[in-house]
Amino acid sequence: QSDLTQPASVSGSPGQSITISCTGPSSDVGGYNYVSWYQQHPGKAPKLMIYEVSNRPSGVSNRFSGSKSGNTASLTISGLQAEDEADYYCSSYTGSNTPGVVFGGGTKLTVL
Amino acid sequence: QVQLQESGPGLVKPSETLSLTCAVSGYSISSGYYWGWIRQPPGKGLEWIGSIYHSGSSYCNPSLRSRVTMSVDTSKTQFYLKLSSVTAADTAVYYCARHGFSSGWPIDNWGQGTLVTVSS
Numbered sequence A: 001q002s003d004l005t006q007p008a009s010v011s012g013s014p015g016q017s018i019t020i021s022c023t024g025p026s027s028d029v030g031g032y033n034y035v036s037w038y039q040q041h042p043g044k045a046p047k048l049m050i051y052e053v054s055n056r057p058s059g060v061s062n063r064f065s066g067s068k069s070g071n072t073a074s075l076t077i078s079g080l081q082a083e084d085e086a087d088y089y090c091s092s093y094t095g096s097n098t099p100g101v102v103f104g105g106g107t108k109l110t111v112l
Numbered sequence B: 001q002v003q004l005q006e007s008g009p010g011l012v013k014p015s016e017t018l019s020l021t022c023a024v025s026g027y028s029i030s031s032g033y034y035w036g037w038i039r040q041p042p043g044k045g046l047e048w049i050g051s052i053y054h055s056g057s058s059y060c061n062p063s064l065r066s067r068v069t070m071s072v073d074t075s076k077t078q079f080y081l082k083l084s085s086v087t088a089a090d091t092a093v094y095y096c097a098r099h100g101f102s103s104g105w106p107i108d109n110w111g112q113g114t115l116v117t118v119s120s
Helices: none
Strands: A009-012 A018-023 A035-040 A047-050 A064-069 A072-077 A086-093 A101-103 A107-111 B003-007 B018-025 B034-040 B047-052 B058-060 B068-073 B078-083 B092-099 B107-110 B114-118
Touching: A009 A018, A018 A035, A018 A086, A018 A107, A035 A064, A047 A064, A047 B107, A072 A086, A101 B047, B003 B092, B003 B107, B018 B034, B018 B092, B018 B114, B034 B107, B047 B068, B047 B078, B047 B092, B058 B068, B078 B092
Parallel strands: A009 A107
Antiparallel strands: A018 A072, A035 A047, A035 A086, A064 A072, A086 A101, A086 A107, B003 B018, B018 B078, B034 B047, B034 B092, B047 B058, B068 B078, B092 B107, B092 B114
């Protein structure tokens, strides 16, 4: 299992939109529509924001959206708010032959 | 509402075995889903350790497989993690969690995490 690749940091001003990418091999990100995104504030447990590439759990703002093209998944946050400042992690299911989860290294989002 | 709570020693000596318990409330482990362990070294990212089904079927991160033992007690609605031969590199916040929603194992419920330090 190899970590998925994310940018170390992104930033944006309130009201703007940002996109965080997540690249992995065809054996997980590229092979399945099972990419999830998590938000983690300092000292807190991660929170599921997106599952199955683009689905939002109940209660998650529609400012958060996900997509995928080939081996790269993306999380877009529109209308940035101060409370969005956090670490974001992507993850992918690794398949039915070797079930498991692999995470990206995480992206620190700074709201300027 | 599903709640998960980790418990166990906060300090483990090098070469010894780390043992953690996850208590689940608000949902019966026997009803389904995989239940997992994830860790996060201080200042670093998330690492999946392994996950277990109520039947006992389990899968582990290949990099940790030789040292990991997981088990589940459905009557107590608890599941367990043992990590043997620990070193300082195993110092981390350990989370227990539920893989819900879909076949793709998204983690929809997390415990609050417990810090385990490996030190003599």
